[in-house]
Amino acid sequence: MKTMSLVVPCYNEEPTIEIFYNTVEKVLADNPESFKDITTEYVFVNDGSSDDTLNVLRTLNAAHPDTVHYVSFSRNFGKEAGLLAGLEHTIGDYVAVMDVDLQDPPTLLPKMLAMLQTGDYDCIGTMRENRVGEPMIRSFLSRSFYSVVNKISKVQIIPNARDYRLMTRQMVDAILELPEYNRFSKGIFNWVGFRTTYLKFENQPRSAGETHWSIWQLFNYSMDAIVDFSDVPLKIATFTGGLLSLISIISIFVVIIRKILFDNSVSGWASTVTILLLIGGIQLFCLGIIGNYIGKIYIESKHRPHYIVQEKK
Structure with missing residues (x-):
């Protein structure tokens, strides 16, 4: 029996956590053949939320202590710290990184797992086919960022690729060997190498709540990525x-x-x-x-x- 760990960073996501959990559980129940030899572990990371996120995670853990786990920070340390903490606290043979707002569709998990189990790949990533529903200025800045960073960096970052991916334990261990404080996960995922392929999906709306990323924060995040992966x-x-x-x-x-x-x-x-x-x-x-x-x-x-x-x- 193998374990699939789901790493789910959360920042002020009180309304989305239970929706996410129930949606994933439904996907698992609807695809018994895909997950018949797989146990699932949830690792939620509370990144210093100021709403009731932590209490929701406590309640979910109390109801499912064997499968639902959480890590709660002393303050907000940012997205990259949340991803790292989640990866460090997993035990799974396969590890997925997912957004709790369901913009990363859990319905792809059966196909991702099946492709990984063939042994042909070490990582099944995902990418959006389009950016429908996103503000034009944000789409323009995103395209500009990918164009610039791929021209000046030796590490190529797939445009519209998401952090949402399913990886083997070997790849996760390789990522955890990188001790750097300044982290840009999309670049790190590609820097470590390994055989990776991507699945495309239609852009998905949030299940609830609002995005916590402003254009200024995205701009700073992009600048950090350029500095981290290019001289x-x-x-x-x-x-x-x-x-x-x-x-x-x-x-x-x-x-x-x-x-x-x-x-x-x-x-x-x-x-x-x-x-x-x-x-x-x-x-x-x-x-x-x-x-x-x-x-x-x-x-x-x-x-x-x-x-x-x-x-x-």
Whole structure:
């Protein structure tokens, strides 16, 4: 008998947890042949929710102590910490990462498990066929992010891929060997390698509640991903500095030659100030890029834990 663990991060998801559990249980009951030799384990991660999420998880655990477990943080540590904690607390031979809002359809689990059991793959991922129902600006930013990151990073990230995936224990153990504090799971899933294929599905609405991701948070998350998996921004800063230096040297020679040959030096303080402001702005931009990387190094050097567990069952 093998075990399938479902990792389910939760942040202020009080209205969705029971809906998620009942939906997954129905999928398991409707597909007895697919799960006849499989026991299921739920690992919910309460990421410092401010609503009644923890009490809902306590109630669910009390009703199903053998299959439903939860890990509750002392505060909100973020999505990546929640995913890591869930993976670290699983015991399953197969491990799935899922969103509790049912935007990751549990109906795909039987097919994902069947494909994994063939031994041809180590991971069955999922990706949305479209982004119907999503704000246009968010879809545009998402497409732009995937386009940029795949051009500047050696680790390719599948556009519209979800964190929702079913993995073998071997792949999960490989992911857990990466100790870095700054984590971007979509990149890590691809960085460790292993044989992966993707299933497509139609974009699904939330079962209840509202998304907790603002456009600004998604933008910062994207910037973290680029810094975590590419040093191209540093190379851009170096190239920009070198190019400006070359232009400056050429400009000095032009000014000197005009003065010697034509006794006509460059006049006008407006153009000078404009150039100084431009160069100063570019310097600050490059320092910002470098500072971002240094900040990441600083955080890594502290060796702080990714999360602190206040309660678990």
